[in-house]
Amino acid sequence: MAESVTVADLVKNTRLDVYHGAELLADKVITTSDISRPGLALTGYFNYYPRERVQLLGKTETAYSKNMTHDERLMIFRKMCQLTTPAFVVSTGLPVPAELVTAGQENGVPILGTKMTSSRILSNMTNYLEGKLAERQSVHGVLVDIYGLGVLITGDSGVGKSETALELVKRGHRLIADDRVDVYQQDEQTLVGEAPKILSHLLEIRGIGIIDVMNLFGAGAVRQDTDIDLIVHLESWTPDKQFDRLGNGEQSRRFFDVEVPEISVPVKTGRNLAIIIEAAAMNFRAESMGYDATKVFDDNLNSLIKENSAQDSHK
Numbered sequence: 001m002a003e004s005v006t007v008a009d010l011v012k013n014t015r016l017d018v019y020h021g022a023e024l025l026a027d028k029v030i031t032t033s034d035i036s037r038p039g040l041a042l043t044g045y046f047n048y049y050p051r052e053r054v055q056l057l058g059k060t061e062t063a064y065s066k067n068m069t070h071d072e073r074l075m076i077f078r079k080m081c082q083l084t085t086p087a088f089v090v091s092t093g094l095p096v097p098a099e100l101v102t103a104g105q106e107n108g109v110p111i112l113g114t115k116m117t118s119s120r121i122l123s124n125m126t127n128y129l130e131g132k133l134a135e136r137q138s139v140h141g142v143l144v145d146i147y148g149l150g151v152l153i154t155g156d157s158g159v160g161k162s163e164t165a166l167e168l169v170k171r172g173h174r175l176i177a178d179d180r181v182d183v184y185q186q187d188e189q190t191l192v193g194e195a196p197k198i199l200s201h202l203l204e205i206r207g208i209g210i211i212d213v214m215n216l217f218g219a220g221a222v223r224q225d226t227d228i229d230l231i232v233h234l235e236s237w238t239p240d241k242q243f244d245r246l247g248n249g250e251q252s253r254r255f256f257d258v259e260v261p262e263i264s265v266p267v268k269t270g271r272n273l274a275i276i277i278e279a280a281a282m283n284f285r286a287e288s289m290g291y292d293a294t295k296v297f298d299d300n301l302n303s304l305i306k307e308n309s310a311q312d313s314h315k
Helices: 005-015 060-067 069-080 098-107 119-134 161-171 213-217 273-288 293-313
Strands: 019-020 054-057 088-090 112-114 136-140 143-148 149-155 176-178 180-185 191-194 201-203 207-214 223-227 229-235 251-255 259-267
Touching: 005 119, 019 098, 060 136, 069 098, 088 098, 098 112, 098 251, 136 149, 143 161, 143 273, 149 161, 149 273, 161 176, 161 201, 161 213, 176 180, 176 191, 207 213, 229 273, 259 273
Parallel strands: 054 088, 088 112, 149 229, 229 259
Antiparallel strands: 019 112, 136 180, 143 149, 143 176, 180 191, 191 223, 201 207, 251 259
16 A cells, blocks of 8 residues: 655646646655545634645635635635645636645645546546555455456466466456456445556566566557456365356455455366356356356256156156
């Protein structure tokens, strides 16, 4: 988990314009994903003022400030521009109050702007900051994008996860992370996985070493991150181990507050794991769209039993 994000990173990743204080961006840090709409502060209420948050001014806030005198605006903006305040953002292409610029320059607070509406830029900044500041969990496995589904391949060391990922990349799918996957919760239903910086685009194959997937297969063979929709756990096959044959076993693994469906696939000499995992992803997508092959099989079986019972009763 990153403890902070610089304002420079926020500007770059949410397409903000810098109106004043460009020299301050790299040194100003953001420690929370919460964005403040300082309407009450503009009225002079500072009993609770979240000075550590990015302050967003939209149509409502700027319209209210226009009814204030020059001295009142300067006094309020000086109180709002504190040393720990990361930045002010003015939305909707609105003009920046001159008093805000003065207060920002006096206290070293950058003034940013955007043509986007308040709702849009608020959502963009919150999503970016939540992703960067969220608690992370490191998982041993390989994450691959298969037909737009994020599939996390897990299993014991040496079971063939990286080799399977390489075959999947050759089949046109995209690698996100190998060996270690950083996982974080984006919202109540979404889990996101990404590669640590040091492992980005790299894949380790025993006997060959480390290969750069983007260099060998092109930019279309990799992704920076993806939602994790399905977990495929590779297990070494043994005669006494029971595996689900009909696909009606409901397994899942919990990360933070999100449950992710999980299936176990036996690893045995001669099995093409890449094709099996590819089929598992397609089957999972079909099920999410309402088609259940197991139910179709059960219905066919019940129909056959009824037909046989009817024939027996007529004998």
